[in-house]
Amino acid sequence: MFSVVIPLYNKELSIKNTIQSVLDQSFQDLEIVVINDVSTDNSVEVMNVFNDERIRLIHQQNQGVSAARNRGIEEAKFEWIALLDADDLWKQDHLETFVNLIEKYPNHLFFASSFEYSTPRESIINRPGVEDYEIEDYFKESLTEHLVCTDVVVIKKKCFETEKYNEDFVRGEDIDLWTRLARKYKIIKSNKVTAIYRTEAENRSDSNVLDIRKTFFRDVDLSRMKNKFEKKYFKKLMFTKLKYYAVKKEWNNFFYLLRKFI
Incomplete structure (x- = not known):
């Protein structure tokens, strides 16, 4: 089955x-x-x-x-x-x-x-x-x-x-x-x-050190989303990631995502 x-x-x-x-x-x-x-x-x-x-x-x-x-x-x-x-x-x-x-x-x-x-x-x-x-x-x-x-x-x-x-x-x-x-x-x-x-398992990945274009954010297009909750969901994910990039001063990822966010 x-x-x-x-x-x-x-x-x-x-x-x-x-x-x-x-x-x-x-x-x-x-x-x-x-x-x-x-x-x-x-x-x-x-x-x-x-x-x-x-x-x-x-x-x-x-x-x-x-x-x-x-x-x-x-x-x-x-x-x-x-x-x-x-x-x-x-x-x-x-x-x-x-x-x-x-x-x-x-x-x-x-x-x-x-x-x-x-x-x-x-x-x-x-x-x-x-x-x-x-x-x-x-x-x-x-x-x-x-x-x-x-x-x-x-x-x-x-x-x-x-x-x-x-x-x-x-x-x-x-x-x-x-x-x-x-x-x-x-x-x-x-x-x-x-x-x-298992949070303690070996080789747990860290997406924050990657080029953001290699993640799902690459295909996010808020302007095409008709469902208001879908747009809100992705904006929440993007905002969280923007804060992280700002703290870490990863400006290439930050500005790439910011352009999508606004």
Whole structure:
């Protein structure tokens, strides 16, 4: 039922626990598609400890995480795509939660549960006391909550026939994809926490040191947005980034983004 797509690049300290968290699922109708993006550490050797025919390790030339995820989705055998980063973890009932959601909302194609950080942080529940619900306006509700994270989405494979990860983006490729999909499909959101985002994992990326043209901000055009909440959502993201660039005196990125903002 589920194809679990995991991009792998230099995660030798994490990948074993990540894979094990998938194998430990209470719902077992799955395959695991790991795309090795030419890891230079012992990630592949660590993978060899598993002897499970449901795990497929596919190697590709170093093309980045977006290309790895796109390749994994293309290789997937099942109709439902579940995404997971190579350094994060699922709780045992993660996939079972989505089975129940899919049965409850049979006409929907995009589902998301909730996650928690491995280190203490304040969490926001979008609708306290509600188990699951349809997100009426993704951009409006994203103003107050981080609704979607890679580790907690399940999407029908056919959705990726028209919307794929943008392989030009080094960072923010997930935000770019969620917003494009959210314009087309209603998202069913569960408040149930089923995944753990490991803040202490190795090689966590820092998008702030990059040329902003390599991020999703490159394609943001406020003048073309008809949804007022979509415009407000992106302006909030841009304003936060502008403040950061000003503090760090990264003026090339600052003025490039400022021209978009105004």
